[in-house]
Amino acid sequence: MSSVVLRSLGDVLPTLGVIVLVVVALELLLYLVLKRMLNYKYSLAYMLVMPAALGLLVLVVYPIVYNIVIAFSDTNLFAGRFPTRPGSVSYGVGEFIDNIKLVFTAPVLKQEYFFPVFGRTMLWTFLQVAVHVTLGMMVAMLLNRPMKLRGFYRTVILFPWAVPQVIAVLAWRGEFNFDYGYFNVILTQMGFDKIPWMSDPFWNYLAVNMTNWWLGVPFMSVVLLGGLQSIDPSYYEAAEIDGGGKWVQFKEITLPLMRPVLTPAVVLGVIWTFNQFNVPFFINQQELETSDILVTALYRAAFEYNRYGFASAFAIIIFLILMAFTLIYMRLSNFQVDVGQSKKRLAQAKTVGE
Amino acid sequence: MSNMNQQVSIHLPTRMDLIKKHGFFRWYFHTARGDSPFKRTLVHIALIVLSFIAAYPVMRILTVSIRPGDRLLSTSLALIPADATWDSYYKVLFERDFFIWLWNSLLITASTSFLGVFIASTAAYSFSRWNFPGRTSGLIFLLATQMIPATMLMVPIYIISSMLGILNTWKGLVVAYSVTSVPFSIWILKGYYDTIPVELEQSAMVDGATRMQAFFRIILPLSAPALAIAFLFNFTQAWNDYLLARIMLQKPELYTWPLGLQSMQRQFQTQWGEFSAGALMVSVPVMILFLVSSKWLISGLTLGSVKG
Numbered sequence: 001m002s003s004v005v006l007r008s009l010g011d012v013l014p015t016l017g018v019i020v021l022v023v024v025a026l027e028l029l030l031y032l033v034l035k036r037m038l039n040y041k042y043s044l045a046y047m048l049v050m051p052a053a054l055g056l057l058v059l060v061v062y063p064i065v066y067n068i069v070i071a072f073s074d075t076n077l078f079a080g081r082f083p084t085r086p087g088s089v090s091y092g093v094g095e096f097i098d099n100i101k102l103v104f105t106a107p108v109l110k111q112e113y114f115f116p117v118f119g120r121t122m123l124w125t126f127l128q129v130a131v132h133v134t135l136g137m138m139v140a141m142l143l144n145r146p147m148k149l150r151g152f153y154r155t156v157i158l159f160p161w162a163v164p165q166v167i168a169v170l171a172w173r174g175e176f177n178f179d180y181g182y183f184n185v186i187l188t189q190m191g192f193d194k195i196p197w198m199s200d201p202f203w204n205y206l207a208v209n210m211t212n213w214w215l216g217v218p219f220m221s222v223v224l225l226g227g228l229q230s231i232d233p234s235y236y237e238a239a240e241i242d243g244g245g246k247w248v249q250f251k252e253i254t255l256p257l258m259r260p261v262l263t264p265a266v267v268l269g270v271i272w273t274f275n276q277f278n279v280p281f282f283i284n285q286q287e288l289e290t291s292d293i294l295v296t297a298l299y300r301a302a303f304e305y306n307r308y309g310f311a312s313a314f315a316i317i318i319f320l321i322l323m324a325f326t327l328i329y330m331r332l333s334n335f336q337v338d339v340g341q342s343k344k345r346l347a348q349a350k351t352v353g354e
Numbered sequence: 355m356s357n358m359n360q361q362v363s364i365h366l367p368t369r370m371d372l373i374k375k376h377g378f379f380r381w382y383f384h385t386a387r388g389d390s391p392f393k394r395t396l397v398h399i400a401l402i403v404l405s406f407i408a409a410y411p412v413m414r415i416l417t418v419s420i421r422p423g424d425r426l427l428s429t430s431l432a433l434i435p436a437d438a439t440w441d442s443y444y445k446v447l448f449e450r451d452f453f454i455w456l457w458n459s460l461l462i463t464a465s466t467s468f469l470g471v472f473i474a475s476t477a478a479y480s481f482s483r484w485n486f487p488g489r490t491s492g493l494i495f496l497l498a499t500q501m502i503p504a505t506m507l508m509v510p511i512y513i514i515s516s517m518l519g520i521l522n523t524w525k526g527l528v529v530a531y532s533v534t535s536v537p538f539s540i541w542i543l544k545g546y547y548d549t550i551p552v553e554l555e556q557s558a559m560v561d562g563a564t565r566m567q568a569f570f571r572i573i574l575p576l577s578a579p580a581l582a583i584a585f586l587f588n589f590t591q592a593w594n595d596y597l598l599a600r601i602m603l604q605k606p607e608l609y610t611w612p613l614g615l616q617s618m619q620r621q622f623q624t625q626w627g628e629f630s631a632g633a634l635m636v637s638v639p640v641m642i643l644f645l646v647s648s649k650w651l652i653s654g655l656t657l658g659s660v661k662g
Binding site for chain 2: 004005008009011012015016019042044045046048049051052053055056058059060062063064066067070075082083084139142143145147149153155156157158159160161162163164165166167168170171172173174175182214218222268271274275277278294295296298299302303308311312315316318319322323326
């Protein structure tokens with residue numbers, strides 16, 4: 001046991017030490033160049049941002065650039081082409097075109113082609129986000145009423161969000177077991193046939209969806225509940241005096257005032273759902289290709305079929321799709337990174353002796 | 355003087371007083387919004403059903419974990435099985451590498467979350483207080499990192515790690531976990547710093563403090579709630595990560611707990627009882643932490659994006 005402790009410390013602590021040393025060295029360099037030599041007015045700002053920028057460079061920018069490099073290669077394990085074996089991988093535009101062509105013309109894994117998987121991913125994202133938002137809104141409105149036991153309900157309904165995702169998903173996978181899962185147990189007790197959750201394409205896709213609904217609705221409803229609680233009740237009172245019914249109140253007051261909460265929730269919801277890995281990967285125990293969405297297909301193309309070059313090209317295409325969607329949505333919903341208020345504050349901060 | 359400190363005590367009727375006065379049913383069906391008792395009951399029924407749907411699968415983990423070994427596979431739906439036993443807990447604790455998995459996870463997660471929050475806190479301060487060239491594009495970049503599928507980074511990270519020879523060590527995980535939550539933490543912290551008036555630092559600097567002293571002595575302590583959110587987020591991201599650990603670690607003795615628990619389910623015969631016992635022991639502390647802090651967590655989640 002103590003050897004385990006020592007070995008792990010011997011691995012983690014030196015790594016942390018190296019990280020700290022690199023950061024300190026770079027800070028010193030920045031200090032000497034920006035502050036001492038140039039006396040630049042933003043030197044401190046850059047010194048503060050540097051560690052984060054360096055980290056993201058190492059973990060995000062470099063891998064993405066390298067991903068593009070791999071997409072221009074024929075890296076795959078079966079033919080023994082791997083970058084650690086010198087000279088065995090060939091790079092070039094031809095390889096890139098081949099990879100991109102393969103994404104659209106050949107099965108992504110063994111049977112399924114790109115477009116069915118893409119369509120299924122879109123359907124998955126739509127089904128998930130639509131249900132998360134509508135059901136989440138309904139739950140939030142139920143929880144927003146003044147009543148007894150509200151705190152209790154809120155805590156219990158939030159439960160699924162608090163359970164670590166891997167555990168929740170693995171537990172659900174057990175419940176889809178043909179003989180012992182509770183769905184089939186309930187069905188047999190009611191006198192129906194058992195459902196082949198794991199082996200039938202349709203039922204497996206439904207199982208994946210059910211699990212993610214269970215995981216996603218609580219979170220969305222609590223986010224929306226926060227938004228609902230910030231709405232001044234006097235709006236509703238005024239509407240009631242004017243004779244507006246519940247539906248009119250919802251359409252004219254609740255929805256417009258919820259926009260600042262709904263917009264980021266929907267954007268993040270779409271991105272998270274589109275990229276959801278754990279649920280489609282684990283619930284799909286028998287690796288049905290018909291339950292794969294883009295990111296799980298990508299994982300399997302890379303790590304089960306070891307087609308790294310192909311997977312990198314595939315990843316670029318997935319990223320472009322997501323990017324396009326987000327940009328369009330942000331444009332449509334007027335989502336802004338920086339608002340006027342923060343500009344005013346920055347002008348104020350300027351006076352604090354830069 | 356003593357008059358000013360004297361407090362007027364008002365006796366507010368407690369719930370029990372009201373129940374005694376009106377009787378339970380009239381108290382229960384008395385409503386502020388004037389809904390009919392029927393409607394109120396409907397709302398409660400809906401919420402009870404929802405609570406049941408939310409809690410039942412989690413309760414099932416408990417059920418399976420206390421089943422006796424010969425009846426692990428059972429078609430009973432009872433929440434507390436007949437002759438419940440702690441056998442599975444004993445087995446997973448003492449006959450499995452459970453402690454090793456926990457220790458591995460805890461060591462990596464704890465050290466990287468401190469590092470991650472520190473990096474994010476200074477960067478967020480910079481984004482909040484200076485309008486340096488590259489600020490806006492930096493903020494957009496932070497947002498854009500959220501769109502990158504984790505699986506997209508996996509191929510390059512795997513190949514780079516293999517070239518560096520750090521597969522089957524924790525080196526890659528330490529670097530990765532320190533950085534994973536940084537964009538998100540920066541958003542939360544920047545949003546929070548934005549609400550702290552600049553005058554606070556101004557007055558400290560008039561008193562002779564340097565900019566950095568003002569940050570560490572005034573801004574950081576004031577943003578304790580936001581730092582706690584960022585820390586919790588960092589911690590859970592690293593603590594619950596499956597994907598990256600799966601790719602980096604092949605040897606069972608290096609496993610973090612998600613890999614360990616999953617390996618129990620992956621074997622030919624799933625160890626249901628032990629899996630459930632382990633799952634519960636791992637998630638109960640996290641669940642408590644989450645439920646206690648959920649209020650701040652949610653406001654923190656929306657803070658960065660809504661207030662810009």
